Every structure is written in structure tokens, then in C-alpha cells.
Amino acid sequence: MDRIGVGIIGGGRIADVHAPGYLSSDQARIVAVCDRDPDTLARRVDEWDADRGYADFQELLADPNVDLVDILTPHHLHAPMVIAAAKSGKHISVQKPMAVTVAECDEMIKACKYAGVHLRVFENFIFYPPFVLAKQLVDQGEIGEPLSLRLKLGNMSGGWPVPLATWLWRFNPELAGPGPTVFDDGYHKFSMAVDLFGEIDSVHGWIDRSFGVADSPSMVSFTFKDHPALGYFESAVSLNAKMRSKYYSADERMEITGTRGTILMTRCTGRLLDEAPLLLVKDGRTIEFEDLRDDWLDSFTDCTHHYIDAIQNFRGPKLTGERGRHILQVAYAAYISAREGRRVDPNHVTGEELWEIRATEGEMPSPLDMPPPRPRSAPKPRPVTRPVARSAGPLERLKSKLPAKRPDRDDEDIDVFEDDDRPFEISDEGGFEDDDDHIKDFWEDSKS
Numbered sequence: 456m457d458r459i460g461v462g463i464i465g466g467g468r469i470a471d472v473h474a475p476g477y478l479s480s481d482q483a484r485i486v487a488v489c490d491r492d493p494d495t496l497a498r499r500v501d502e503w504d505a506d507r508g509y510a511d512f513q514e515l516l517a518d519p520n521v522d523l524v525d526i527l528t529p530h531h532l533h534a535p536m537v538i539a540a541a542k543s544g545k546h547i548s549v550q551k552p553m554a555v556t557v558a559e560c561d562e563m564i565k566a567c568k569y570a571g572v573h574l575r576v577f578e579n580f581i582f583y584p585p586f587v588l589a590k591q592l593v594d595q596g597e598i599g600e601p602l603s604l605r606l607k608l609g610n611m612s613g614g615w616p617v618p619l620a621t622w623l624w625r626f627n628p629e630l631a632g633p634g635p636t637v638f639d640d641g642y643h644k645f646s647m648a649v650d651l652f653g654e655i656d657s658v659h660g661w662i663d664r665s666f667g668v669a670d671s672p673s674m675v676s677f678t679f680k681d682h683p684a685l686g687y688f689e690s691a692v693s694l695n696a697k698m699r700s701k702y703y704s705a706d707e708r709m710e711i712t713g714t715r716g717t718i719l720m721t722r723c724t725g726r727l728l729d730e731a732p733l734l735l736v737k738d739g740r741t742i743e744f745e746d747l748r749d750d751w752l753d754s755f756t757d758c759t760h761h762y763i764d765a766i767q768n769f770r771g772p773k774l775t776g777e778r779g780r781h782i783l784q785v786a787y788a789a790y791i792s793a794r795e796g797r798r799v800d801p802n803h804v805t806g807e808e809l810w811e812i813r814a815t816e817g818e819m820p821s822p823l824d825m826p827p828p829r830p831r832s833a834p835k836p837r838p839v840t841r842p843v844a845r846s847a848g849p850l851e852r853l854k855s856k857l858p859a860k861r862p863d864r865d866d867e868d869i870d871v872f873e874d875d876d877r878p879f880e881i882s883d884e885g886g887f888e889d890d891d892d893h894i895k896d897f898w899e900d901s902k903s
């Protein structure tokens with residue numbers, strides 16, 4: 456095949472890290488761009504030196520110079536756009552998550568098979584070079600028999616600016632799916648787990664909520680069909696903690712423990728620790744892999760190059776529609792488990808279960824509707840380290856929750872909100888200087 460003509464649909468936030476994979480390839484070229492926002496469209500056509508820009512994706516699909524469409528739009532548009540692209544005979548890459556429901560995934564897979572085009576569900580984390588090496592080390596038996604896998608997501612403040620419009624659709628479950636953490640970002644973590652140890656056959660979830668909209672803190676544990684290791688994914692939102700990152704302010708870490716050693720991946724999107732991106736601990740010593748390509752962008756570029764190569768060489772992509780569908784089911788299984796307090800086999804999940812529950816109550820499911828899986832027993836009383844007068848303001852009460860002063864630190868007067876980037880303001884009297892209702896609600900909840 457000559458140079459592949461690429462049409463990108465959706466020129467929003469994530470498009471910034473998609474384009475370099477094409478711009479650096481001598482086997483593909485961005486020939487067309489589509490975005491419904493005229494300013495974004497004009498900017499992207501110019502930046503990527505594309506030949507044409509379209510406001511309507513159907514017009515891009517009719518462009519004979521486009522061989523491959525890269526779909527970077529909100530989740531509810533993935534299914535209709537993929538099906539239309541398949542009918543136009545284009546190869547397709549669609550960003551994760553594949554769709555909003557499992558039924559949509561089935562339709563997408565069917566349409567692509569019928570049209571004889573490749574479908575790839577874009578997921579960059581399994582192409583992150585430290586992850587690729589970690590998997591090689593596991594496969595080579597460096598840590599013996601793998602026993603457990605821990606995957607961490609911490610959302611903090613900092614990182615690149617994310618436009619409000621990019622956030623808004625994410626918090627609408629009709630457009631984005633049941634939650635921004637487990638369903639959306641969790642896709643990457645489940646994808647890494649599946650890449651390491653294969654299909655997941657049992658899921659248990661604890662999903663709480665933060666700020667009224669985030670399905671977090673959450674803990675999702677799982678087992679694999681053909682591997683004895685146990686896995687789990689943990690998330691938390693710490694908006695008053697600042698993260699070093701050129702991209703999203705996400706603390707992502709991974710730990711794989713085996714019978715002979717442990718592998719630690721210490722970063723991905725952001726950089727919490729000053730450690731090498733990958734560590735192998737075995738035989739009583741630590742091997743630090745310092746010189747790896749470890750920029751998050753590398754994972755996007757490699758993921759894009761892999762697909763270009765697959766199309767050019769008539770090979771199927773690694774990230775198939777079937778795999779995307781399985782990962783969607785794993786996420787839905789976690790929500791169902793969290794609601795019902797039981798272990799769920801993802802292979803029997805359609806995703807409709809959650810939507811049906813809410814439909815009977817006249818609403819769509821939302822992270823707001825994800826209560827803890829069952830009533831928790833009252834927490835055991837903890838020893839009070841610093842008694843606080845009842846009249847203390849919220850700032851005082853928060854300070855009282857800090858650990859007691861350690862002998863080697865002089866942090867008696869530490870101010871937990873000393874960062875200028877704090878997402879909201881608390882006056883010295885404990886009142887709000889920001890009138891955002893969500894934040895107030897969160898604050899009231901956090902006091903109880």
C-alpha cells in the first residue's frame with residue numbers, strides 16, 4: 456500500500472498526542488481532519504498540514520484519499536462513527552473505551568467484519584516502553600511465577616490544561632458511560648492486566664465517590680481465566696496534592712510480585728517519584744532501568760506506528776474489537792459488583808444491567824448513583840491524637856487529621872492548602888470564597 460491517508464475525527468485534547476505518530480511516519484500522512492468546532496478544525500488543519508477540513512464526519516468518510524480514520528470523539532459517538540466508517544470501507548482506529556454499551560461493541564465488530572476493514576481500539580498504556588519491558592521481564596521468568604498485580608491511579612492537581620468542554624461530556628453518563636475513573640481511565644489499567652495475564656474471569660468492586668462526580672476511591676480486584684495471579688486496581692482523587700506532569704496529573708504505578716522478585720513501574724502519564732521508571736527487585740538487589748524512553752507520548756507514538764505497520768503488512772492489530780469489548784465488560788462488572796456486593800463474571804455482563812436499574816427509577820446511571828456496595832459497619836473508634844474544640848473551623852478540623860508531628864520534621868504549622876493551585880478557597884474563618892455548589896457539597900460531606 457502507498458502512504459496511508461489518515462482522517463482524524465475530533466481535534467480535542469487527546470489529539471495533541473495522536474498526531475505525532477502520524478507526523479513522524481513515512482508510511483502515513485494526515486490528509487483530512489473533521490471537528491464540529493470551526494476554530495478547532497481550522498487550527499488542526501493548519502498544525503497538521505492537512506489537505507482538507509470537514510465539519511461533518513460523513514463528508515470526511517466520503518473523501519477517497521482517506522484510507523484510515525482515527526476517531527477521537529466523546530464515547531457515545533464511537534459506535535455510530537465506527538459503523539459509518541466501516542460502511543465507507545475505511546480502516547478504523549477508535550480511542551478507548553470502545554463504546555458505551557456492550558451491544559454497541561457487538562454492532563461495531565460486526566460492521567467491520569462485514570466490510571472487511573481493520574478495527575483497532577486505541578489504548579496506549581500497553582505500548583508505554585517501561586510497561587513493554589516489564590512484560591518482557593515477566594515473560595522471561597525474571598520474577599519467577601507471578602503472584603499478584605497492583606495498578607494505581609491517583610488523580611491530583613497540576614499537569615496540562617484541560618478545557619471545560621472536555622470535562623463536561625465526561626461527567627454525563629449518557630455520553631461517557633458510567634464513570635470517569637473505573638469505566639474511562641480504568642480501561643487502561645484493565646488493558647494492562649489483560650496484556651500481562653490474559654482474559655479476566657471474575658471481578659469484585661468497591662466504588663465510592665468524590666466531588667459528587669468521580670467514581671473514586673475505588674478498588675477493583677480480579678482473577679484471570681488462564682493465570683493464577685490475582686490483580687487489583689485502586690484509584691483515589693487527591694486534588695490538593697500537586698503532581699509533576701506534562702500531561703494529565705495522574706499518578707500511575709504498577710507492581711508485579713512473583714515468587715522470586717518484584718517489578719515496579721513508577722510512572723506513566725505523570726511522575727510522582729524520583730525513581731527510575733522501572734525497577735526489578737530480585738536476589739537481594741535492585742536493578743534500575745534508568746535509560747528507557749519513558750515519556751507518555753512515546754506510548755501514543757508506538758501505538759500509532761504499530762497500527763500503521765499492521766495495515767501496511769496486512770496483519771491484524773493487537774488491540775482488536777473483541778479485546779475492547781472484554782475490557783468494557785470488566786468495567787461494567789466492577790460497577791455491578793459494587794452495587795450488589797458480589798463477585799461478577801464479566802463474560803456474562805451486557806452493561807444494560809446498570810442502565811436498567813436506573814431506568815426503573817426514571818434516570819440514567821451516573822457515578823452519583825454508585826453507593827458503596829453495601830452499608831458499611833460503623834468505623835471503629837480511633838485514638839484521638841489531638842483533641843479539637845467543637846467550635847473549631849474546617850481548616851482546624853482538617854489540620855487535626857494530620858499525623859502527629861514526627862521528631863525529624865518541623866511541620867507543626869503545616870498548611871494543607873498552602874498551594875496556590877488549590878482548586879477552591881477556604882477563608883481563615885472557614886467560610887467559602889468560591890460559590891461552586893458541588894465543592895460546597897463535597898466539603899459538607901467530608902465533614903461528616
Ligand SMILES: NC(=O)c1ccc[n+]([C@@H]2O[C@H](COP(=O)([O-])OP(=O)(O)OC[C@H]3O[C@@H](n4cnc5c(N)ncnc54)[C@H](O)[C@@H]3O)[C@@H](O)[C@H]2O)c1
Pocket residue numbers: 464465466467468469470489490491492495510512527528529530532550551552578579620621622639
Ligand atoms: N489514551 C488516553 O490516555 C486518553 C486520554 C484522554 C482521552 N482519551 C480518549 O480520547 C477521546 C477524546 O477525548 P478528548 O479528551 O480529546 O475529548 P475532547 O472533548 O477534548 O475532544 C473531542 C473533540 O471531538 C469533537 N467533536 C465532538 N462531537 C463531534 C462530532 N459530532 N463531529 C466531529 N467532531 C466532534 C469536539 O469538538 C472536540 O474537539 C475519548 O474517547 C477519550 O476517552 C484517551
